[in-house]
Amino acid sequence: xxxxxxxxxxxxxxxxxxxxxxxxxxxxxxxxxxxxxxxxxxxxxxxxxxxxxxxxxxxxxxxxxxxxxxxxxxxxxxxxxxxxxxxxxxxxxxxxxxxxxxxxxxxxxxxxxxxxxxxxxxxxxxxxxxxxxxxxxxxxxxxxxxxxxxxxxxxxxxxxxxxxxxxxxxxxxxxxxxxxxxxxxxxxxxxxxxxxxxxxxxxxxxxxxxxx
Amino acid sequence: xxxxxxxxxxxxxxxxxxxxxxxxxxxxxxxxxxxxxxxxxxxxxxxxxxxxxxxxxxxxxxxxxxxxxxxxxxxxxxxxxxxxxxxxxxxxxxxxxxxxxxxxxxxxxxxxxxxxxxxxxxxxxxxxxxxxxxxxxxxxxxxxxxxxxxxxxxxxxxxxxxxxxxxxxxxxxxxxxxxxxxxxxxxxxxxxxxxxxxxxxxxxxxxxxxxxxxxxxxxxxxxxxxxxxxxxxxxxxxxxxxxxxxxxxxxxxxxxxxxxxxxxxxxxxxxxxxxxxxxxxxxxxxxxxxxxxxxxxxxxxxxxxxxxxxxxxxxxxxxxxxxxxxxxxxxxxxxxxxxxxxxxxxxxxxxxxxxxxxxxxxxxxxxxxxxxxxxxxxxxxxxxxxxxxxxxxxxxxxxxxxxxxxxxxxxxxxxxxxxxxxxxxxxxxxxxxxxxxxxxxxxxxxxxxxxxxxxxxxxxxxxxxxxxxxxxxxxxxxxxxxxxxxxxxxxxxxxxxxxxxxxxxxxxxxxxxxxxxxxxxxxxxxxxxxxxxxxxxxxxxxxxx
Numbered sequence: 001x002x003x004x005x006x007x008x009x010x011x012x013x014x015x016x017x018x019x020x021x022x023x024x025x026x027x028x029x030x031x032x033x034x035x036x037x038x039x040x041x042x043x044x045x046x047x048x049x050x051x052x053x054x055x056x057x058x059x060x061x062x063x064x065x066x067x068x069x070x071x072x073x074x075x076x077x078x079x080x081x082x083x084x085x086x087x088x089x090x091x092x093x094x095x096x097x098x099x100x101x102x103x104x105x106x107x108x109x110x111x112x113x114x115x116x117x118x119x120x121x122x123x124x125x126x127x128x129x130x131x132x133x134x135x136x137x138x139x140x141x142x143x144x145x146x147x148x149x150x151x152x153x154x155x156x157x158x159x160x161x162x163x164x165x166x167x168x169x170x171x172x173x174x175x176x177x178x179x180x181x182x183x184x185x186x187x188x189x190x191x192x193x194x195x196x197x198x199x200x201x202x203x204x205x206x207x208x209x210x211x212x
Numbered sequence: 213x214x215x216x217x218x219x220x221x222x223x224x225x226x227x228x229x230x231x232x233x234x235x236x237x238x239x240x241x242x243x244x245x246x247x248x249x250x251x252x253x254x255x256x257x258x259x260x261x262x263x264x265x266x267x268x269x270x271x272x273x274x275x276x277x278x279x280x281x282x283x284x285x286x287x288x289x290x291x292x293x294x295x296x297x298x299x300x301x302x303x304x305x306x307x308x309x310x311x312x313x314x315x316x317x318x319x320x321x322x323x324x325x326x327x328x329x330x331x332x333x334x335x336x337x338x339x340x341x342x343x344x345x346x347x348x349x350x351x352x353x354x355x356x357x358x359x360x361x362x363x364x365x366x367x368x369x370x371x372x373x374x375x376x377x378x379x380x381x382x383x384x385x386x387x388x389x390x391x392x393x394x395x396x397x398x399x400x401x402x403x404x405x406x407x408x409x410x411x412x413x414x415x416x417x418x419x420x421x422x423x424x425x426x427x428x429x430x431x432x433x434x435x436x437x438x439x440x441x442x443x444x445x446x447x448x449x450x451x452x453x454x455x456x457x458x459x460x461x462x463x464x465x466x467x468x469x470x471x472x473x474x475x476x477x478x479x480x481x482x483x484x485x486x487x488x489x490x491x492x493x494x495x496x497x498x499x500x501x502x503x504x505x506x507x508x509x510x511x512x513x514x515x516x517x518x519x520x521x522x523x524x525x526x527x528x529x530x531x532x533x534x535x536x537x538x539x540x541x542x543x544x545x546x547x548x549x550x551x552x553x554x555x556x557x558x559x560x561x562x563x564x565x566x567x568x569x570x571x572x573x574x575x576x577x578x579x580x581x582x583x584x585x586x587x588x589x590x591x592x593x594x595x596x597x598x599x600x601x602x603x604x605x606x607x608x609x610x611x612x613x614x615x616x617x618x619x620x621x622x623x624x625x626x627x628x629x630x631x632x633x634x635x636x637x638x639x640x641x642x643x644x645x646x647x648x649x650x651x652x653x654x655x656x657x658x659x660x661x662x663x664x665x666x667x668x669x670x671x672x673x674x675x676x677x678x679x680x681x682x683x684x685x686x687x688x689x690x691x692x693x694x695x696x697x698x699x700x701x702x703x704x705x706x707x708x709x710x711x712x713x714x715x716x717x718x719x720x721x722x723x724x725x726x727x728x729x730x731x732x733x734x735x736x737x738x739x740x741x742x743x744x745x746x747x748x749x750x751x752x753x754x755x756x757x
Binding site: 040043044045047074077112113114115116117118120121122123127128129130131132144145147206 | 410413414416417418445448449451452453454459556557558559560561562572575576577578579580583584637638639641642643644645708736741743
């Protein structure tokens, strides 16, 4: 087609009919979008938040010995750990997360993609069978694709009458070393109560070998 | 005079021509209607391979019939040999149909409920006539379908057929690849075995990690109380609740038997429509650079659908069906079934099927948001837009060195990632656990359970003395045990395992029930250590098949 002699394209003004079709089309599109949203809303499963959490009260005799292997509580989906000087001296512990001695309830589920990690005695650590995240008994990640330490549940130390003596500190362990940390059970503790409805996410830990 | 006139031309015909010729003519008429244009004699001439008469009646079904109008009337001679297409697209469609047929059979004996799904599997395997056969066929067909679709895409990439004007054909092809992967993923979730549970758990946890982009994340904190509210939302949709259970299983079942097949069949239609519209493209070397002559087939270069292609395809159907049947019978292929789903145990060595190992490998590398969402997202989005960004005019191999090199690098990378997805990479446990898992694995029956029950003679055996075992079955089992020990010891470079003793203890526990203990004992710095696993086997456990 030659450049010269071409006629300018003619534009026809919008007629009322054309305009009304656009309005009609737009309202159809809006309706379909609303309908799509309604379908998604309809497809959401119905459950109450926290429905699956529960409080587990255990006598202190259930707590593993100081520095012993973590103890599995499948019913509550947690491991009880009791960290002492030996664990605190573990050279594999990331420097960013020094061990706080004491008792804690660690959530049984790998923070990577939801598999259940296992305690491997010989390697003296938790290992996840799915993608190979590794955690120490303290819950600190040392290796693998996970990017934070293990989650812990809020735990309360109770005396024989059920009065609270101490409680896991809530907060963000990345910035607050006390948050979610194990604590030594105060004198007179008879029971511990673990609230699996309240979970503290582990501190950020992304480096190979462990560290923020 | 009759009030009602009965109109029966057949009676007149019989009167005129006689009984037999009139009936034959009637049958011929029926056949012509059924084939939309071919009478008995035309069909016989097709099957005999006679040259087509003129005018050619064999093109009529392509014009008038529904089924044949989807197929081209003729092909270019250059695309009918094995090269360049290798029949991979045809195979993909074949397996889609094959899966539908075998799948409908399995649906008859399956209820999507965690209460009975696994029981249904056992029923199909042991009680339903041909149930084992059908399940094996369904699974085998699924694996071959993934293979066929993947190779089909690779072949299309290598011969550059995604280029103009076939960009959209490629686009729908990538969509069909996703459908195929989705179908196979949703399929292995249904038996409610360990793989089902943990595959969904991992898959749902991946989408749960979807980060909320700025500025919506600000919205999340204030409105939804959760900066991952998009991930939480999608996670709830696919898991059907906070835990994968009856609700979630029903969702994946409906997706498997209804949602995905529906979308897949629609897009197979779109895909094949485009294939026929643009013509099957010729081998790259057969036409000039930038030319597309697929639709201009000279008269002397034509291979007609009837009789050549249709007879060949009938033969392929027979051949592939025979190969599948052979594989699952004499070939010994059996669809895997892991133990019943157990929410409190993630099995050691749990792996995705082979076509998802690359993804499992990627997930082991690092952060789940990048390796689980962004990286696969980049891969599939690149595939989608590939024909629109790679617009080099030439399809010839010599002109596409960069493209072919990239393809090769991708294939090698996928192979490496596939290896990284296996239990040998990053997830192997301590030697004692590995030895025990070798003998009594948590994902499949394994050598101990497969040993004939009668050959498990009561007694205590040591793996290294396997040659003295009293029965052949036990001998083979102990040899595998010893092999597992040797493998584990070779890996134990730090010398953690000293004085390793590997026992197999078989006890008569009850009438018809044996207790077998696999016990590994060794010495390390802390003293004597033991790891052991008990297995109870009943006379009728029947693992060995």
